[in-house]
Amino acid sequence: MPGFELFGELERKEVTDVLDNGVLMRYGFDGMRKGHWKAKELEIELQKYFQVDHAQLLSSGTAAVSMSLAVAGVGAGDEVIMPCFTFVASFEAIMMLGAIPVLVDIDDTLTLDIEAVKKAITPKTKAIMPVHMCGSMANLEALKSICDKHNLALIEDACQAIGGTYHGKPLGSYGDVGSFSFDYVKTITCGEGGAIITNNPKYAQFADHYSDHGHDHIGNDRGAETHPFLGYNFRISELNAAVGLAQIKRLNDFIAIQKNNYTIIREALSVIPEITFRTVPKGGEENYSFLSFYLPDLELTRKVSSEFKSNGVDGCFHYFDNNWHYIRKWDHLKEVKSLYPISKEVMEGLEYLKTKSFEKSDHFVGRNLSCLIKLSWTEKEVQDRAKKMVQIIKSVLH
Numbered sequence: 218m219p220g221f222e223l224f225g226e227l228e229r230k231e232v233t234d235v236l237d238n239g240v241l242m243r244y245g246f247d248g249m250r251k252g253h254w255k256a257k258e259l260e261i262e263l264q265k266y267f268q269v270d271h272a273q274l275l276s277s278g279t280a281a282v283s284m285s286l287a288v289a290g291v292g293a294g295d296e297v298i299m300p301c302f303t304f305v306a307s308f309e310a311i312m313m314l315g316a317i318p319v320l321v322d323i324d325d326t327l328t329l330d331i332e333a334v335k336k337a338i339t340p341k342t343k344a345i346m347p348v349h350m351c352g353s354m355a356n357l358e359a360l361k362s363i364c365d366k367h368n369l370a371l372i373e374d375a376c377q378a379i380g381g382t383y384h385g386k387p388l389g390s391y392g393d394v395g396s397f398s399f400d401y402v403k404t405i406t407c408g409e410g411g412a413i414i415t416n417n418p419k420y421a422q423f424a425d426h427y428s429d430h431g432h433d434h435i436g437n438d439r440g441a442e443t444h445p446f447l448g449y450n451f452r453i454s455e456l457n458a459a460v461g462l463a464q465i466k467r468l469n470d471f472i473a474i475q476k477n478n479y480t481i482i483r484e485a486l487s488v489i490p491e492i493t494f495r496t497v498p499k500g501g502e503e504n505y506s507f508l509s510f511y512l513p514d515l516e517l518t519r520k521v522s523s524e525f526k527s528n529g530v531d532g533c534f535h536y537f538d539n540n541w542h543y544i545r546k547w548d549h550l551k552e553v554k555s556l557y558p559i560s561k562e563v564m565e566g567l568e569y570l571k572t573k574s575f576e577k578s579d580h581f582v583g584r585n586l587s588c589l590i591k592l593s594w595t596e597k598e599v600q601d602r603a604k605k606m607v608q609i610i611k612s613v614l615h
């Protein structure tokens with residue numbers, strides 16, 4: 218998954234452009250910047266790549282997820298349905314707005330379970346937020362029809378699936394708004410950064426203003442601009458955008474390399490009858506950043522995971538026992554351990570987490586290993602790795 222592995226000449230050139238004139242901010246300073254507008258250029262590249270009318274770069278993926286909800290009007294006391302298997306940023310982004318994350322089960326796609334989503338809808342539900350975990354997507358067609366029926370926003374957290382597609386559309390472009398992260402370990406990186414994409418011009422304008430203290434960006438005197446509504450600062454710097462500008466030009470190459478490495482390992486593991494692979498919804502294509510598969514039960518999965526670790530097969534995650542990606546270890550959320558007081562509505566809205574169980578998710582996450590696919594492996598390294606993985610799994614199973 219990580220673009221950081223292939224940081225090189227292209228990235229250095231773009232960053233040097235910025236350093237040469239010293240304009241590190243994306244807005245203003247027109248005279249000094251010698252025509253370099255890295256954030257603006259990257260937004261145009263994002264629009265092209267993701268085939269959308271608008272892209273707004275931001276300071277992080279967390280800011281992007283939060284803003285994708287904010288532009289759709291999600292706020293105090295609103296419920297947002299999201300999966301219990303994701304990165305903590307997904308619920309952080311909801312809580313930043315004073316809204317309530319409603320966590321529901323996932324299924325064998327490792328993304329939202331459609332029946333669980335239907336059951337979770339209440340009069341307070343404002344949006345459904347699928348998270349396309351580990352390079353593959355939720356069943357967006359089914360979610361869209363639920364959203365249409367109940368008049369809800371469909372907000373895609375596509376942070377982990379940059380470059381995957383669904384029914385021919387880039388992930389992130391199917392719903393009302395899509396969000397991406399370009400943090401250091403994502404498929405392409407800005408160092409730190411994120412973006413939202415949308416075809417809705419009103420949402421695009423909201424994002425443009427909101428991410429820069431409400432600035433309307435009319436005219437060329439920042440101090441004289443007006444502020445139609447409240448905002449924050451979620452701007453990306455030119456230095457970070459410059460790195461991303463180099464990386465997006467290599468995204469198709471990154472995905473091709475990942476697909477090749479993924480396929481070699483997948484074919485090798487396919488000879489083991491006890492192994493099944495994650496389900497990819499019909500019409501979807503992964504970005505091949507992870508190979509995710511299931512073993513027969515939790516204990517065997519723990520054993521394989523620990524054997525992988527002690528035999529040098531790194532980058533395979535057993536998320537069931539991981540602190541950051543699965544509800545089981547999120548006591549700080551269940552107990553709402555906040556630095557500052559949280560509204561009564563949200564406190565009450567989170568009560569369900571004290572008692573709710575996630576058996577269906579336990580069943581899948583407990584048996585899942587997701588193995589990072591690296592860009593820098595040589596063909597021989599991939600072959601050796603695949604062989605080693607097969608050996609280890611076979612020795613644990615038999």
Ligand SMILES: *Cc1c(COP(=O)(O)O)cnc(C)c1O
Pocket residue numbers: 277278279280282303304306307348374376377398399400410411
């Ligand atoms: C990485 C990630 C984010 C947040 O991105 P940051 O840029 O690290 O803030 C949000 N959601 C998911 C699923 C992620 O993997």
